[in-house]
Amino acid sequence: MNSLRSLGARALSASLLAAAMTCAHAKTPDDQLIIGVSMNNLLTLDPASATGNNVVEIACNVYDYLVELDANDPTRLLPGLAQEWTIAPDGRRISFKLRSEARFHSGNPVTAEDAAWSFRRVLKLNLAMASPWKSYGFTAKNIDQLIRATDAATLVIDLPQPTDPKIVLYTLGTSVSAVILDRKTVLEHDKNGDMGAAWLTTHAAGSGPFVLDEWRAKEVLIMSRYTRYWREPPKMRRVIMRHMTESQSLRLMLTRGDLDMATGLSVPDIEALKRNPEIDVHSVKRGTLYYVAVSAKDPKFADKRVREAVLRKLVDFDGINKSVMPYYGVYHQRPVPLGLTATLPEPGYQFDVVAARKLLADAGMPNGFKTTIRVVAESPFTNIATNLQSTLAKAGIDASILPGTGNQVYGAMRERNFEIIVGRGGGGAEPHPHSSLRALVYNPDNRDAAKLTNFQGWRTSFSDPELNQLIEGGLTQRDEKKQTELYVEAQRAFDADVPAIQPVSQMVDTVVLRKDILNYVGHPSVTTRLREVSKQR
Amino acid sequence: MSALPQSPPSAPRRPSPGSRHLRLAGQRLFSVLLTLLGLLLLTFLIGRVMPLDPVLSIVGPDADRSTYQQVYHQLGLDRPIVVQFGYYLRDLLQGDFGNALLTGHPVTEDLARVLPATIELATLAIIVGTLLGVPLGVYAATRRGRLGDHAVRLISLMGHSTPIFWLGMMGLLVFYAWLGWAGGLGRVDFAYDGLVKPVTGLLLFDSALVGEWAVFGSALKHVMLPACILGLHSMAYISRMTRSFMLSQLSQEYILTARVKGLPERTVIWRHAFRNILVQLLTIVALAYGGLLEGAVLIETVFGWPGFGSYLTSSLLLGDMNAVMGSVLVVGTVFVALNLLSDALYQVFDPRTRQ
Numbered sequence: 001m002n003s004l005r006s007l008g009a010r011a012l013s014a015s016l017l018a019a020a021m022t023c024a025h026a027k028t029p030d031d032q033l034i035i036g037v038s039m040n041n042l043l044t045l046d047p048a049s050a051t052g053n054n055v056v057e058i059a060c061n062v063y064d065y066l067v068e069l070d071a072n073d074p075t076r077l078l079p080g081l082a083q084e085w086t087i088a089p090d091g092r093r094i095s096f097k098l099r100s101e102a103r104f105h106s107g108n109p110v111t112a113e114d115a116a117w118s119f120r121r122v123l124k125l126n127l128a129m130a131s132p133w134k135s136y137g138f139t140a141k142n143i144d145q146l147i148r149a150t151d152a153a154t155l156v157i158d159l160p161q162p163t164d165p166k167i168v169l170y171t172l173g174t175s176v177s178a179v180i181l182d183r184k185t186v187l188e189h190d191k192n193g194d195m196g197a198a199w200l201t202t203h204a205a206g207s208g209p210f211v212l213d214e215w216r217a218k219e220v221l222i223m224s225r226y227t228r229y230w231r232e233p234p235k236m237r238r239v240i241m242r243h244m245t246e247s248q249s250l251r252l253m254l255t256r257g258d259l260d261m262a263t264g265l266s267v268p269d270i271e272a273l274k275r276n277p278e279i280d281v282h283s284v285k286r287g288t289l290y291y292v293a294v295s296a297k298d299p300k301f302a303d304k305r306v307r308e309a310v311l312r313k314l315v316d317f318d319g320i321n322k323s324v325m326p327y328y329g330v331y332h333q334r335p336v337p338l339g340l341t342a343t344l345p346e347p348g349y350q351f352d353v354v355a356a357r358k359l360l361a362d363a364g365m366p367n368g369f370k371t372t373i374r375v376v377a378e379s380p381f382t383n384i385a386t387n388l389q390s391t392l393a394k395a396g397i398d399a400s401i402l403p404g405t406g407n408q409v410y411g412a413m414r415e416r417n418f419e420i421i422v423g424r425g426g427g428g429a430e431p432h433p434h435s436s437l438r439a440l441v442y443n444p445d446n447r448d449a450a451k452l453t454n455f456q457g458w459r460t461s462f463s464d465p466e467l468n469q470l471i472e473g474g475l476t477q478r479d480e481k482k483q484t485e486l487y488v489e490a491q492r493a494f495d496a497d498v499p500a501i502q503p504v505s506q507m508v509d510t511v512v513l514r515k516d517i518l519n520y521v522g523h524p525s526v527t528t529r530l531r532e533v534s535k536q537r
Numbered sequence: 538m539s540a541l542p543q544s545p546p547s548a549p550r551r552p553s554p555g556s557r558h559l560r561l562a563g564q565r566l567f568s569v570l571l572t573l574l575g576l577l578l579l580t581f582l583i584g585r586v587m588p589l590d591p592v593l594s595i596v597g598p599d600a601d602r603s604t605y606q607q608v609y610h611q612l613g614l615d616r617p618i619v620v621q622f623g624y625y626l627r628d629l630l631q632g633d634f635g636n637a638l639l640t641g642h643p644v645t646e647d648l649a650r651v652l653p654a655t656i657e658l659a660t661l662a663i664i665v666g667t668l669l670g671v672p673l674g675v676y677a678a679t680r681r682g683r684l685g686d687h688a689v690r691l692i693s694l695m696g697h698s699t700p701i702f703w704l705g706m707m708g709l710l711v712f713y714a715w716l717g718w719a720g721g722l723g724r725v726d727f728a729y730d731g732l733v734k735p736v737t738g739l740l741l742f743d744s745a746l747v748g749e750w751a752v753f754g755s756a757l758k759h760v761m762l763p764a765c766i767l768g769l770h771s772m773a774y775i776s777r778m779t780r781s782f783m784l785s786q787l788s789q790e791y792i793l794t795a796r797v798k799g800l801p802e803r804t805v806i807w808r809h810a811f812r813n814i815l816v817q818l819l820t821i822v823a824l825a826y827g828g829l830l831e832g833a834v835l836i837e838t839v840f841g842w843p844g845f846g847s848y849l850t851s852s853l854l855l856g857d858m859n860a861v862m863g864s865v866l867v868v869g870t871v872f873v874a875l876n877l878l879s880d881a882l883y884q885v886f887d888p889r890t891r892q
Contacts, residue, residue: 034727040851043595044641051597126604128596201641213731216650217640218851219843220723220730240727244841248706249722252714258721404588405854410598411590425599439599451602 027257030537031237033517033530036250036262039218039243046200047118047179049127053509053526056176060527061223061239063179063206066096066115066155066172071523074431075340077169081110081180081207082155087165091478094165096155102230104182104207112149118181119147119157121195129177131454135438136168137161162476164483170430174525181205209234209531218243235519235534254279254512260535261513261520266379270327270510278515283327284522286507287337287428287436290329290380292388293413293421293501297461300371301419304498305363310420311502312349313356314391321505324383329505335426335440335494336433338506339524341480342487343433347495349502356395368396373420374412377403384504385422414453416461424507425456429525433487437471440501441494444468460500467493569873576869577629580862581622589856594638625862634866635859639852644863647848652867653738654724655837655844658764659829665768666775667822673772674779678787679806689776696773704766705839712762720758722841729755763840767833771825778821782814816886823875830871 028034041052047059067085070076082096102110122130123143137160138146146158159168172178181196182205189199196205204212209231210223221241225234242259244250247266251273253259265273273279292315294301301307321331336343360366371392375385385401392399399420404412412418427439443457452458470490477483511522519532592609593600613621628635634644677689712719720726724740729752733744741760744752786792787810795805834846845864852860 029728032727043638043855049595051599126607128600128604130604131599131601134601198641216843217637217642217647218847222731240730242723242727242841243843244722246839246841249709249839249841252709253721256714256721258727406598407590407593407854407856408588411588411593414593414598453605454599454601 027537028260030535031235033236033239033533033535034258034260035239035241036244036253036259037241038245038264039221039241040245042217042221044201045204045212045215046127046197047176047181048122048125048129048195048197048200050176051128056174056526057528058212058221058223058241059176059179059206060208060523061210061530062204062208062212063181064102064110064208065178065527066098066180067169068529069170069173069431069523069525069527071521071528074524077173080173081115085169091165092159092162094157094159094168096157098153098155099230100153102207103228104185104205105211105226106182106185106205107228108182108184109152110180110182110207111152112155113152114183115155115180116147116149117183118179119177120144121181121186122177125195125197127197129175132171132175132177136163136171164432164434164475164478167430167432167434167475170432170435174429174527179206182207209529210239213238229531231531234531236530239530250512254514257514259514260517261511263509263511265510265512267327270512273512279512280515280517281510281512282520282522283508283510285330285338285524286509286526287426287431287524288424288507289332289335289337289426289428289436289440289503290325290384290422290424290505290507291426291440291501291503292384293423293456293460295416295418295420295461296500297416298419300365300369301500303363305359306365307498307500309356309359309363309395310392310397311498311500313352313359314388314395314397315349315502315504316351316387316391317349317504319351320384320387324380324387325505325508327508327510328380329507332506333503334491335501335503336436336487336491337428337431340431340433342484342491344488344491351391353391353394360395360397366396368392368398370398370400371419372402373399373422374402374404374409374418375422376406376409381422381424388420388422413456413459416448416459426503428507431524433490434471434475437474437487437490440503441490441499442468442471456501457499462500464493464497464499467497467499565877569877572873573866573869576865577626577862578622580865581625581858582618584856584858584861585618587856589854591638591856591858594855594857629866634863637852637860637863638857639848639855639860644859647860648845648863648867649738650735651843651845651848653735654740654842655830655833655846657739657741658760658767658837658842658844659826659833661760661764662767662829662833663771663822663826665765666771666825669768670772670775671779671818674776675783675806675811677776677780678783679802681784686780689780693773693776696769697777700835701766701770702835702839704769705763705836708762708766709839718758719762720755720760724756724759724842725752726755726759759840763836763842767829767836771829774825775818775821779814779818782817783810786810786813816883819882819886820879823879824872827868827872827875830868 039054042054044050045055065080066082068078068080070078081098081102083099085094085096087094098110098112104110120143123133123138123140126140142160146160149155185205186196186200189196191198202215209226209229211226213222213224215221220243223239225237227233247269250262250265251269254262254273255276270281274281292311294307294310296302317331317333332338333346333349334343360368373385373388375381382403389399389401409421413421425439427435429435439456441457443455443463445452446461446463457463467490470486470493474483474486474490477486509522513520516536518534518536522528591612592605596604596608609615637644637647640647673689677686680686713721733747733749733752736743736746740756741753744756792805792810795809830845833844834850837844837847849864852864
């Protein structure tokens with residue numbers, strides 16, 4: 001039956017390729033960029049509440065940030081609306097000088113007061129995107145004193161607690177909550193003191209290279225060139241993002257030339273498109289990690305030996321990364337993403353049934369046990385889960401897979417109501433070890449009542465005071481060498497402690513685009529800017 | 538105290554036809570409202586026990602507790618369920634369906650946008666399905682047990698059992714990728730997107746109204762393939778039902794009498810037998826149409842069609858109860874309206890029901 005299915009899939013694949021080769025090409029307009037993308041997770045455009053990657057890709061083209069991160073070297077900061085910035089010797093104050101020529105789409109000048117108001121708004125609304133700012137100690141109460149405009153062009157940010165200012169700058173260059181809003185325009189749409197939240201759900205008030213024309217949820221988003229942009233105006237007159245979820249439909253449209261770019265294609269479709277001479281495939285590493293996690297609250301997994309058996313000996317890291325993860329992720333086992341100075345070489349955990357059986361026997365479970373794996377019902381999560389199910393079975397662990405939506409799976413994790421989970425997360429937008437360590441490992445209060453649901457460390461019920469201290473120490477250490485040492489030590493402690501979460505792969509985002517698209521540079525922090533993109537026709 | 542003049546005892550009065558109709562209409566209206574209320578209550582309760590958390594959909598998986606609690610409160614989820622339902626009904630009676638989490642727009646606005654897209658698709662599909670299904674069903678009935686009957690059965694079986702998703706993909710491959718006859722995904726070519734301001738939301742109609750014939754042509758090219766595939770699916774059902782209705786009529790004595798009288802076979806079939814199945818057929822077509830309105834989700838997914846089926850499914854997966862309740866109300870109303878319409882048509886076509 002499987003071979004029949006496989007034959008059918010190959011036949012379909014071959015015929016699609018044949019179609020691709022024989023069909024007459026339609027062409028998208030020369031001055032418009034047409035992108036096919038799944039916008040399933042795009043629920044709002046409000047920078048204070050919008051989560052997920054979709055909105056970052058839009059926000060960085062409609063709004064400006066104070067600073068930008070170089071797409072080729074994300075640790076390098078580039079000027080944005082701020083033409084220069086200085087960090088006080090004690091590291092507790094960052095001052096920005098804003099450029100005077102920038103104008104919002106409304107024609108209003110961009111001022112430091114707009115910038116201060118934009119940040120205050122995020123904290124005062126206390127919605128999803130307040131999270132990074134709260135982690136640096138900002139609150140709705142202290143924000144007015146800590147972030148302020150000293151004149152029309154000078155913005156001052158005082159850090160409420162000792163924090164490496166680098167990571168704050170990285171957040172300012174990557175988080176959607178750091179975009180600068182046109183205060184006057186937003187306040188014109190204030191409704192019952194909501195600071196324009198209802199209006200900003202479907203509108204934008206920025207100064208970026210593109211103006212948001214229209215967003216119809218799960219249908220289309222249209223942006224057009226902002227001709228008065230303070231940099232050179234974008235090459236493309238319009239950018240149209242079409243909501244499309246079917247990989248084969250995307251593939252057909254790309255090959256026919258009805259789309260310029262697409263994301264979210266399946267591996268067989270990407271493989272097939274790679275053979276098309278008119279198509280390019282770009283993959284960009286993100287800081288996010290795919291992981292397998294267990295609940296240390298569960299008596300089975302409270303035992304370090306069982307965690308080691310399940311998370312380090314019974315995960316087929318090589319097999320998963322070779323067969324499941326191409327175009328989704330690359331081999332990585334550390335809680336700190338690849339490409340950072342502090343990242344240690346891979347520890348080389350290997351699938352080893354004999355060692356796993358021994359560990360389980362030592363823990364008093366020589367015959368394994370029954371358990372469940374919660375997983376989001378989409379690729380590559382389900383593929384990782386089925387692979388894990390089969391390798392666990394080799395050591396006598398009978399795991400049932402419980403597929404669900406992201407809401408159901410991560411909802412259960414937030415409630416600490418799971419045994420094993422295959423997931424993705426861990427911050428990583430900021431190119432700083434703290435970003436991932438904080439999201440994946442840090443857990444300052446392991447009590448149920450603490451409800452630190454934003455920390456995956458808390459969700460897995462694992463807490464190690466020494467590891468927490470190292471993570472906290474790294475964040476406050478300004479000497480780069482010492483800071484690196486602390487993060488190296490934290491990774492070694494992670495090795496030794498066997499926490500309840502184990503990275504399997506580092507996320508890769510793959511974009512397929514037609515060869516005549518020039519200057520597209522995918523950004524590791526998702527802030528992919530389209531202002532330089534053009535077509536060679 | 539003077540005695541009032543006694544009125545002579547009168548015979549019990551029979552209600553006039555007008556008041557009888559009024560009473561019947563009142564009863565029907567009451568039963569419709571009760572049905573819709575029951576449907577809403579059931580959907581509301583199911584929505585509350587579903588393992589989906591609308592708060593999490595809004596705040597994302599990494600939000601902290603205080604943000605979560607704040608949104609939980611803003612959505613009114615901290616109130617008792619009965620109170621929540623009461624507030625919902627109160628707003629509903631004022632025409633306020635609430636805002637959709639999915640789009641940030643009022644649900645009524647969303648429905649006004651997605652429903653016409655599906656109505657356009659489903660209407661064309663039902664026309665295709667009926668125009669093909671009815672003659673095929675009649676033909677099969679008149680060739681019972683013969684090759685023609687088997688051929689129609691085979692076509693119906695294939696139309697009904699082939700996954701519509703697969704048909705959609707194959708249709709795109711052949712008619713869009715190979716031949717270039719169909720218009721690909723979406724309702725219109727990207728270049729025409731947003732050129733015609735929606736009046737009815739039916740793009741074919743709106744573009745014709747303002748004389749945008751290029752947009753009309755593009756929209757027609759885009760809608761034909763998904764409509765034909767959906768129509769093929771309906772055709773299978775309609776043809777099987779037509780065959781079955783026709784067979785029951787063709788075995789009646791009046792058909793025998795008509796044949797004995799020497800009427801041409803065509804007249805016997807179309808004027809006598811077919812005319813008598815019209816009422817049942819209308820019900821079937823109406824229900825098939827209703828099914829298309831809410832069940833076109835797979836074809837909408839394959840063809841990137843921003844319609845009602847996709848909207849309902851996405852809302853459901855998100856736990857977006859305002860959107861789900863609004864959509865369910867629309868589906869319920871459509872089915873009730875179609876039932877009422879089919880009852881009314883019974884009265885038009887079948888004189889016995891007028892008694």
